[in-house]
Amino acid sequence: MPASAHSPAPTAPVPVLIIGSGPTGLTLACDLARRSVGVRIIDKSPGFPRSSRAKGPNPRSLEVLEDLGVVDRVLASGSAPLPMRKYRDGLPVAETDPFASSRPTPDVPYDRGALIAQWQLEAILRERLAEYGVRVELGSEAVGLSQGSGSVTVALADGRSIEARYAVGCDGAHSPVRKMLGVAFEGQTSEEQTMVCGDVEADGLDRGVWHQWFDEDGAVMLCPIPGTRSGWWFQAGPERDAAGAPVPPSLESFRRLFAKHTRLPADHLSKAALLSTYRVNERMADRYRVGRVLLAGDAAHVHSVAGGLGMNTGIQDAFNLGWKLARVAGGRSGERLLDTYEEERLPVASWTLDITADRLRATLEAIRRPGGGLDSAVSADTSCLGTGYRWSSLSATGSTSRLRAGDRAPDAPCHDTATGAPVRLFEAFAGPHFTLLGFGPGTAGALRAAEAAYGDTVRAYGVDAGAPRDLTDDAGHARTAYGVGPATALLVLVRPDNHVALIAPATESGAIGAYLDGLGTPA
Incomplete structure (x- = not known):
């Protein structure tokens, strides 16, 4: 039977659907959009979350953001990493700057990362994406997924569906996309290594340093959020109840922890928001691609926050995947090119789990000593400037005295x-x-x-x-x-x-x- 004259014309699948609009999804969307690849990006949230747990891009991610044309906005909205002031028994005992001796060089223009709240970085990336005519579609929760020979269909909670040639799950550590694919997420979660986190308003503190109070029975850390007058990132070892379980975070519990470790009045803190309990979680997907669906960012790997590699590894996943997906979606390369995404980035995730676990051990040892602090989490490795793909099938033969195929290409x-x-x-x-x-x-x-x-x-x-x-x-x-x-x-x-x-x-x-x-x- 011929289609009715009033029937809607069938629409072609969108080339790429991105599920999740955090830094990973937005980086990928920007990269695809600038390559003139049709892309839609959806998120289940009804509004843009004001998440600020990630403290900013590291040097390699700044290079990615420069390539995307937004690094100047990021640096203007954020700040350089701050010196760390360490306290014991409420008294300052040391102040260190992990980057005091580092300088940009001709081949490495960013010798340190930037401090910027995650919500600020996301706003900059959304602004960049809008310049290509693409906007995040909020209130669109993916609840089903089916694949055919030439497309993937994603069912939404409101009854709609989106057909795409390829889909990418950038939907976080609890990724519904990963679960719908049946991809294993092996690893472990530590109930012992736990923190409570949130954004607070605080007064009476020097905003030129990252304050870190470490005592035998706990810790409180307060880092000023750039671009705010009195906003701070709050992290602390949790209070525990009689059974030893962490007390859920609240303004009241934050105030008690603050007064206990800083010896300052509890009412210095106000307006605690974005409260969460963080447990060290070390897990990795065993596959990054199932047919026409791929995983990136926290959907593919999670690890300790030591070294600040969570958001950064996701941004760098997206930068690796973007050009490959664009070539395949545009018909310029065969699908085998997509397999090199897992070939290159899965070993990087494995390395990231190892290095962050090592940095966590070093930090936990350091804070037992007066003067020790979070600077122990910083190393040359955590810049990600040395991350390369020498083992990759995309790395042809050839080398010089300084470089091999697969290495990061230096600036000059x-x-x-x-x-x-x-x-x-x-x-x-x-x-x-x-x-x-x-x-x-x-x-x-x-x-x-x-x-x-x-x-x-x-x-x-x-x-x-x-x-x-x-x-x-x-x-x-x-x-x-x-x-x-x-x-x-x-x-x-x-x-x-x-x-x-x-x-x-x-x-x-x-x-x-x-x-x-x-x-x-x-x-």
Whole structure:
């Protein structure tokens, strides 16, 4: 029977549906939207939550946010990490700044993270997403999921459904998407290592430091929330009842804990909100992809807060997945490319569980000593600048004295050869394209050929190469960062997520085409 003239025309599936609008989901949505991939992002909440537990992006996440075009807004809304003032028996005993000796370098522009409430970061990402014409659809709770040969259908609690070619669960540690997929979430939860958390209003405290009171029988930590006049992050070891169970957080219990450990009047605290009890939870999904549905962020892994890697690992999951999903959804690569998301990010999650457990042990040992504090949770590893994918099937052969395929591609300040204007390599990388760097005059022909063959997919830059888009490495920072000698002609292909795809001599320029043509095809 022909369709009625009044029947609605069938709609094509949206290319990508993102479930969950926290930092992970928003990062992925921004990355897809700037690649002109049709995307919808839904969230079950009726309004945008004012969550601020995550204290901000680390150096690697700041690099991601720069690529997305929002890092200036983030830095303007937040603050640099604060010195930590430690107390014992209510008295200050030490003050430390974990980043006192660190400085930006030509290859690492962000030597420290930023302090910013999670709700502020989410607002910035939503604003960026709206610039592409995409908005979060609130009050849309996913309750069912079914997959066909060419699409996935997500049923909503209000009776509607959304059909998409691919769906990504960015819906947190209790992820309904993960549960609907039947993906195991193995690990452990510690009932002993417990904190109560919340946002409070407080007066009478220096807002230039992160206050940490540690005693033999508990602790209270107060960190000022940037962008607020009197808002603070409150964390403490919980009160316990006669049976030893944690007392549920409340303004009254926070005041008792505050007065006990700080020896200050309890009424310094007011307006406690976003109350929660946090238990150290170390779990990881055993798969990141089931057919046309993928998992990212806390839906795929949770771990100790030590080192501040929770939100950051999710942001970096999304940045790894975005370009791959865009290529597959756009028909430019086969679906095997999506398998490399799990191949690359699942080992990173495993490493993250290990490093955060190690940092937690170090912190718990440190706070037993007067002067010890949360600075013990900070290490070079927690910056995530060393995270790479050398083991990946996407990491072709090739290396220099400083880099191997799979490593993070360093930044470096250069100058536009034609105009003399300063140009950083990160500015060259920013956007949805691969970047081909050619070091030395012998690479100019390969750079021209790559752009001619691959159009918008590849943007080619010469480094003292005499190429049409040429950069002058007058201080030698680019060659130093990439380990390229002054007389060497070398090609470096950088992925859209700013990791090195391959390194090849100029005489082997055919490796560039072979790599790009092979993306997503069986090995």
